[in-house]
Amino acid sequence: MNGPPIAPPLPETAIRASTLPPVVVVMGVAGCGKSSVGQTLALALGLGFIEGDAHHPPANIAKMSSGIPLNDGDRDGWLGTLAGFIAEADRDGRGLVVACSALKRRYRDRLRGGCKRVIFLHLHGDKALIVSRMGARTAHFMPTALIDSQFADLETPGADEAVLSYEVTMPAAAIVADACARLTGGEADKTSSYNGGSAAGPNVGGEAAGRNA
Numbered sequence: 001m002n003g004p005p006i007a008p009p010l011p012e013t014a015i016r017a018s019t020l021p022p023v024v025v026v027m028g029v030a031g032c033g034k035s036s037v038g039q040t041l042a043l044a045l046g047l048g049f050i051e052g053d054a055h056h057p058p059a060n061i062a063k064m065s066s067g068i069p070l071n072d073g074d075r076d077g078w079l080g081t082l083a084g085f086i087a088e089a090d091r092d093g094r095g096l097v098v099a100c101s102a103l104k105r106r107y108r109d110r111l112r113g114g115c116k117r118v119i120f121l122h123l124h125g126d127k128a129l130i131v132s133r134m135g136a137r138t139a140h141f142m143p144t145a146l147i148d149s150q151f152a153d154l155e156t157p158g159a160d161e162a163v164l165s166y167e168v169t170m171p172a173a174a175i176v177a178d179a180c181a182r183l184t185g186g187e188a189d190k191t192s193s194y195n196g197g198s199a200a201g202p203n204v205g206g207e208a209a210g211r212n213a
């Protein structure tokens with residue numbers, strides 16, 4: 001009897017089978033490495049890169065600079081702008097890398113809403129280490145004092161989200177090499193983890209598997 005498959009195909013397999021280049025959102029709290037990893041990943045994949053920080057309205061930058069955390073309302077228009085870039089890439093069949101904190105589940109839903117190819121690359125790690133990296137940055141608007149609010153807002157991606165997760169103790173080059181391998185079908189390092197999610201969830205794997213079945 002021909003019924004639906006009992007187990008969905010692994011999303012990682014589906015990503016590899018996709019004929020379209022990936023759309024990756026590098027996410028995580030301030031100072032986790034989104035810009036560094038995102039830029040290098042985009043270069044390695046030959047894709048465009050969008051720095052989310054460059055699209056905050058001046059009022060958001062002023063707020064963070066003065067030590068006040070952003071709230072959902074502050075982030076609304078900014079997320080809309082970034083979701084627009086992603087939807088445009090999807091319409092054109094282009095790949096793209098975006099650096100965006102995407103701290104909450106509903107923010108990620110907004111970003112992937114216009115593009116079923118979105119994969120989140122979550123950089124996570126110890127708060128003290130991240131604070132020390134933030135402190136070593138020069139000429140950056142984000143005060144280290146806001147790190148507690150960033151961790152408080154962070155909703156770690158769930159098992160039903162398409163996400164590659166990396167511990168920030170890994171060198172940025174190693175993160176990029178592993179992510180490239182996973183996204184393009186090469187050999188991947190065993191030290192990272194991949195959360196594919198179920199075919200029923202709003203994940204890239206299920207959609208891609210459907211398109212390519």
Ligand SMILES: Nc1ncnc2c1ncn2[C@@H]1O[C@H](COP(=O)(O)OP(=O)(O)O)[C@@H](O)[C@H]1O
Pocket residue numbers: 028029030031032033034035036037099133134136137168169170171172173
């Ligand atoms: N994996 C890493 N290992 C060591 N240092 C890193 C790593 N990723 C980023 N950094 C450094 O940490 C600081 C914060 O990184 P950045 O890319 O600005 O983070 P974000 O964009 O998330 O705020 C920078 O000085 C960067 O060079």
Ligand SMILES: O=C(O)[C@H](O)[C@@H](O)[C@H](O)[C@H](O)COP(=O)(O)O
Pocket residue numbers: 028029030031034035053064070075101102103142150
């Ligand atoms: O949603 C937010 O609260 C901000 O977007 C924040 O998460 C982001 O990280 C800042 O723009 C700081 O910039 P860096 O992440 O580059 O430190």
